[in-house]
Amino acid sequence: MTSSIDDELWSAIADPSRRRVLDLLIHHGEATASSLAAKVPFSRQAVSKHLLVLEGVGLVRRRKQGREVRYRVIPDQLGAVTEIMDRLSNEWSQRLATIKRLAEEGRGDASNAGAVNDPNTGRAIAR
Amino acid sequence: MTSSIDDELWSAIADPSRRRVLDLLIHHGEATASSLAAKVPFSRQAVSKHLLVLEGVGLVRRRKQGREVRYRVIPDQLGAVTEIMDRLSNEWSQRLATIKRLAEEGRGDASNAGAVNDPNTGRAIAR
DNA sequence: AAAAATGTGCAACCATAGCTTGCACTTTTG
DNA sequence: CAAAAGTGCAAGCTATGGTTGCACATTTTT
Secondary structure: OOHHHHHHHHHHHHOHHHHHHHHHHHHHOOEEHHHHHOOOOOOHHHHHHHHHHHHHOOOEEEEEEOOEEEEEEOHHHHHHHHHHHHHHHHHHHHHHHHHHHHHHOOOOOOOOOOOOEOOOOOOEOOO | OOHHHHHHHHHHHHOHHHHHHHHHHHHHOOEEHHHHHOOOOOOHHHHHHHHHHHHHOOOEEEEEEOOEEEEEEOHHHHHHHHHHHHHHHHHHHHHHHHHHHHHHOOOOOOOOOOOOEOOOOOOEOOO
């Protein structure tokens, strides 16, 4: 089952702002919402919400240290993201190949009624 | 310049439903909004809006045929998407590598103040 | 120890995106 | 000509990404 976990992971990293926050966090090792907010074009609260989402999918973990909350990236889930991206990347390559082939040979109208894959995971979908 | 064209392309593709519509269209060669809507869990109007967006970024082109409007995928932009996905995929691999390395050697706190890349394109960002 | 500063969390509010339903309009078809 | 099929347009709902304002807790300064 393709599960909705991938869906959540995807929506978590699909947003550019969130990706930017995560990126900063990766290169920063560990940081607070405030410090991250200083390097990004939106408010601290926005950063906070993004971190909450990232934490929700296990990409990030918080550690309360006195008055501040420090966040850091968790490698495991980051690996899951990498896999998803890999899969999707291949997916699109195939799509491109398919469409190009169809465009060249047959005068590209309907022809291929092939398998449809899940747009999130790229795996075969139940029908 | 990383341009906002990539941004638009990205947001066009980031949505799973839209990806699904595009996918169906690819495997179908050419189709109307209605016929596509029959194979998807949301309304014809929703499909229509997605097609409008896809057309907006040049991924799809319409051709009016009497009472119906037929859509088909355009290879060129699909190639652009493939490139973006490739770039992003590599991006994430690198991130994973970085974070893993940091986690193993140094007790992963701040250390790498390296370059930050654009979350959309993966290319270096102006600062 | 009091006061000022720093880091958070919470709530109200806005705009936009994805969907839906309802309805009017045009082109086929029976 | 009337019913059917394919669209387009508009109103309305919900979720999401942002913002601002304010109260609270923990340091730091004087």
